[in-house]
Amino acid sequence: MKKKVFVSGCFDLLHSGHIAFLKEANNYGDVYVNIGNDKNIRYLKGRNPINSEIERKYMLESIKYVKECKINKGSGVMDFTKNFKELNPDIFIVNHDGDNIEKEKLCYSTNTEYVILNRVPEKLLPERSTTNLKKISNIPFRIDLAGGWLDQLMLNKICPGPVITISLEPTHEFNLRSGMASSTRNKAIELWNHRIPGNDYEKLSKILFCYENPPGTEIITGSQDSIGIVHPGLNRIHYDNNFWPTKIDNILDEEKLKFIEDNIKLIPLGPRNNEYDVLSNVNLHKEYIKELAEHSNKLWNSILNLDIENFGKSFLDSFNAQVKIFPLMLNDEIVKTINIYKDDVMGYKLSGSGGGGYLILVTNKRINASIKIKIRRINEI
Numbered sequence: 001m002k003k004k005v006f007v008s009g010c011f012d013l014l015h016s017g018h019i020a021f022l023k024e025a026n027n028y029g030d031v032y033v034n035i036g037n038d039k040n041i042r043y044l045k046g047r048n049p050i051n052s053e054i055e056r057k058y059m060l061e062s063i064k065y066v067k068e069c070k071i072n073k074g075s076g077v078m079d080f081t082k083n084f085k086e087l088n089p090d091i092f093i094v095n096h097d098g099d100n101i102e103k104e105k106l107c108y109s110t111n112t113e114y115v116i117l118n119r120v121p122e123k124l125l126p127e128r129s130t131t132n133l134k135k136i137s138n139i140p141f142r143i144d145l146a147g148g149w150l151d152q153l154m155l156n157k158i159c160p161g162p163v164i165t166i167s168l169e170p171t172h173e174f175n176l177r178s179g180m181a182s183s184t185r186n187k188a189i190e191l192w193n194h195r196i197p198g199n200d201y202e203k204l205s206k207i208l209f210c211y212e213n214p215p216g217t218e219i220i221t222g223s224q225d226s227i228g229i230v231h232p233g234l235n236r237i238h239y240d241n242n243f244w245p246t247k248i249d250n251i252l253d254e255e256k257l258k259f260i261e262d263n264i265k266l267i268p269l270g271p272r273n274n275e276y277d278v279l280s281n282v283n284l285h286k287e288y289i290k291e292l293a294e295h296s297n298k299l300w301n302s303i304l305n306l307d308i309e310n311f312g313k314s315f316l317d318s319f320n321a322q323v324k325i326f327p328l329m330l331n332d333e334i335v336k337t338i339n340i341y342k343d344d345v346m347g348y349k350l351s352g353s354g355g356g357g358y359l360i361l362v363t364n365k366r367i368n369a370s371i372k373i374k375i376r377r378i379n380e381i
Contacts, residue, residue, distance in 0.1 A: 003029030006089035006112075008072065008080035009098065010036045011056050012049045020122050022065040025093045028115065030067035033060050034083045040075045043270055045175055077268075077369040078102055085110070095119055101368040137189045139196065140376045141168040142181035142228030143351060143360065145260075146318035147296030149325065150239050150289075151222035158286050160240035161293020164300055165228030166260060167235075167376040177271040179352020184225035187212045196230055202248065205230040209244070232376040233257060236300050251303075257375045259306050263346075265361045265370035269337060272356040278328045285325075292321035312346025312362040319349030329354025341367070 005028045011018060025031045035056050041049045049056070053071050060069040072079040077100075084092070084106065091113045094103060099116050107114040147163040150156050174180045188196070188208055196204060208226040223244055227237055234257060236249040251257070299314035301307075323329050329350055337359055342348060347362035361367060 003090035004087060005029045005031045006034065006080075006084055006087055006092045007031055007094075008034040008036075008083075010041060010049065011060060012041070012051055014051075014056070014059050016122065017119065019063065019065075020120065021095060021117060022063060023122075024117055024120070026065040028091050028093065031065055032087055032089065033066050033069045034072050034080045035060065035069065036079055037071050037073075040072070040079050043075065044077070044268060045173070047176070078106075081106065091115055093117060100370075101366060137185075137194050138170065139185050139188045139192065139194075140229050140232075141170060141174055141185060142166070142225055143168060143179075143373070144224060144228065146299040146315060146349075147292060148224070148318075148322060148352070149222075150293060150296070151224040151237065151243070151245075153220075153241070153243055154282075154284060155289050155292075155325070156239035157241045158284060159289040159293055160238070161289070162296050162300070163222075163224045163237045163239065164296055165224055165231075165235045165237065166257075166373075167228055167230075167232050169374040169376050171374050172371055175268065175271045175357070178269075178357035179272075179350065179354070180357070181225040181229055181352070184208065184212055184221060185229055188226075188229060201227075201231045201250075206244070232378050234260065234303065234375070236296075249300075252377060254377075256303055256306070257377070259303065259308075261373055261375055263308055263311065263362055263364050264373055265363060265367045266351075266373065267337065267341065267359040267361065267367070267370055269334060269350075269356050269359055272353075276328075276355040278326050278353050278355060281326070281328050283325050283327070288321055288324045292318060292325065295321055308346065308362075308364065315347035315349060315362050319347075322349070322354075326354070331355065334359070 005025050007025055022031055035053060038049055038053045057069045057071060060066050070083055073082045089112055092103065092107050093115045095117050096119065104114055143166050145164040145166060147161055150161045150163050174182060176182045191208065191211055198204060205227045208230060209223045213220050220243055224237055227248060228235060231248065231250055233250055233252040237245045238247040240246050295314050295318035299311060299318060302310040302314055338348060341361055345361045345363040349360050351357040351360055
């Protein structure tokens with residue numbers, strides 16, 4: 001009797017990488033595929049799947065390596081748990097992208113073998129992943145590590161200070177409206193399509209900033225977004241009573257960039273809702289803004305010194321200063337998520353303007369269902 005092999009995933013945009021994975025899984029036994037339901041995909045990714053759950057189920061059941069396909073009954077990143085327990089499989093197979101601690105724990109508690117497959121394409125075929133297929137452009141994303149909001153004139157006219165940003169390779173399908181500068185990135189794609197055209201970073205940043213904020217724009221998008229996208233590596237962007245910075249410090253040192261990559265993890269929270277208005281409650285006290293600027297500079301120094309303890313502390317202190325100024329960055333659901341992780345990490349903050357997006361953790365530990373980042377080193381011309 002063949003063993004029962006459990007597989008779970010979205011399986012949207014079915015491609016040759018999926019087929020190769022299912023073919024290899026079939027070598028272990030009968031493959032039972034369990035796919036994310038449409039509602040949960042909307043929750044996790046902030047968009048509808050390209051193919052509905054019924055279409056995805058139909059396509060997967062047509063593949064000769066699949067014994068059966070079912071739609072997951074749960075929600076969240078472990079939406080398959082009920083299906084898993086109902087099937088009681090012998091083996092749970094994932095690829096490296098899908099590996100996490102909670103899946104291991106589930107298998108351990110049920111005496112199920114846990115197998116991680118490498119992404120190996122069929123001979124003569126290119127390596128495929130859904131993320132790479134959807135990557136319509138090589139334009140980076142941006143995360144602010146500290147000092148976020150200081151690029152806004154309403155803050156830096158009261159007290160000058162820096163925003164610390166990193167430019168991220170588009171290795172993950174980051175959600176829209178989630179504090180990753182996706183709106184500015186979309187404008188960059190309109191301008192330049194696949195890649196940033198050159199290495200005159202300040203000039204290109206200004207072009208992108210002006211393109212996103214044409215004359216007559218009522219709410220100006222902060223320039224940290226265009227600068228953080230265009231300038232590779234780590235950036236300290238100094239603001240003083242203006243929308244555009246007085247100075248940009250840039251670091252491409254491999255040791256420092258690797259330090260950040262090794263100690264940052266992202267937890268998806270889901271996109272901000274359309275009614276979110278962080279500016280409806282603002283406390284523009286000079287001492288709060290000064291505190292934000294001071295902690296941003298401390299974070300920069302901690303990176304220069306490769307000091308993980310002070311990196312985590314200034315990361316959290318900067319975020320706490322943000323929340324004093326913009327208390328609506330947090331809500332009850334976000335606080336619940338923070339409480340799950342806060343005692344096991346050295347620091348945390350929300351991406352962008354908060355209200356959703358990603359919880360960014362400072363830790364060198366393995367964190368369940370987290371996303372690792374890759375910093376852009378240099379822009380391809």
